Amino acid sequence: MTDIILHHYDLSPFSEKIRLALGHKGLxxxxxxxxxxxxxxxxxALTGGYRRVPVLQIGADVYCDTEVIFRALERLQPEPTLYPTGEGLSKALSLWWDRATWKPAIGVLVAHIGEHLPEAFLKDRKEHYLGYDISKAGMAPMLPVYVQQMAAFAEWLDSMLGRTGAYLTGDALGAADLTCYHSLWLLRANAGADTIDAQLGLSPAVTAWMDxxxxxxxxxxxxxxxxxxVAAAHAATPDSTFAADADPSGLKLGTQVTVTPDDNARVPVSGTLVSADKQEVVVAVERPETGRIHVHFPRAGFETLPASSAAQSAA
Ligand SMILES: N[C@@H](CCC(=O)N[C@@H](CS)C(=O)NCC(=O)O)C(=O)O
Incomplete structure (x- = not known):
């Protein structure tokens, strides 16, 4: 089988979701x-410029964003599934959690370890990723709010577990668990479980679920x-397992498009549209280092536009 390659770094919580998904599937x-x-x-070179982490690579196919990475892993090996109660509930819960908790989680994190974050990291996150200052001093005024929000959201997890049992959507682990786990994992891994459990008032049901x-x-x-x-991408040919010509907005295959995250790190990837359905879009990108690669994105959280109109809207 072609290698499954994860580009990641240890303390990246979005990467932790995918490391756990790989563990869940026993890959x-x-x-x-x-x-x-x-x-x-x-x-x-592998992503065409997408700047976030993690990125999954299988030969000459590159998957950007955890949602489409989950989908790729599910296609590759359907069992055990990441969607025990179907994709909808899991994806909706995940999109909400990722977006609602990211800023408050960073706010709580930097209150604990902000003084150890290098200047270059803070500058990069402000100028090229989030657009706001995540230094300890910069986030301190809103710390009470970040704690209030994380505590409220964690109590929702407790409420879900009270109805479902072992996992958020039922008795089997799924993608929603891996997502809702990741920002709490980030906080506990950096500030200590006891400190975070007490600060956010995590219930025994939530901490047992995290375990x-x-x-x-x-x-x-x-x-x-x-x-x-990069050499593995160059040696491979893009896979055609996901081949769809069903763009919901009527974009034709072969069109030059840009795909851009709609929340942060808004770097457009430009390429030729080679596959699309309501959930996923794939563009072909050609670079000397990699040859032709197919870069996959989810639809939720991304804007796919014809290259000409993207240029106009940026003007
Ligand atoms: N929606 C993206 C979010 C990914 C994300 O924001 N990852 C963080 C790391 S955990 C990141 O890229 N930070 C900036 C960077 O590493 O360049 C996903 O689900 O993969």
């Missing part, structure tokens, strides 16, 4: 460690260098 994977602060020229999710583990992994990953 063997190759780990490419990337810098927490760009430049990441070899990763840029169950953590026990999934990361599966079997072995290290790979970024150069080896």
């Amino acid at each position: 063997a994977w190759r780990s490419v460690k990337v810098e927490a602060v760009p430049p990441r020229p070899l990763l840029d 169950r999710v953590a026990a999934v583990g990361h599966g079997t992994l072995s290290e790979m260098t970024p150069e080896e990953a």
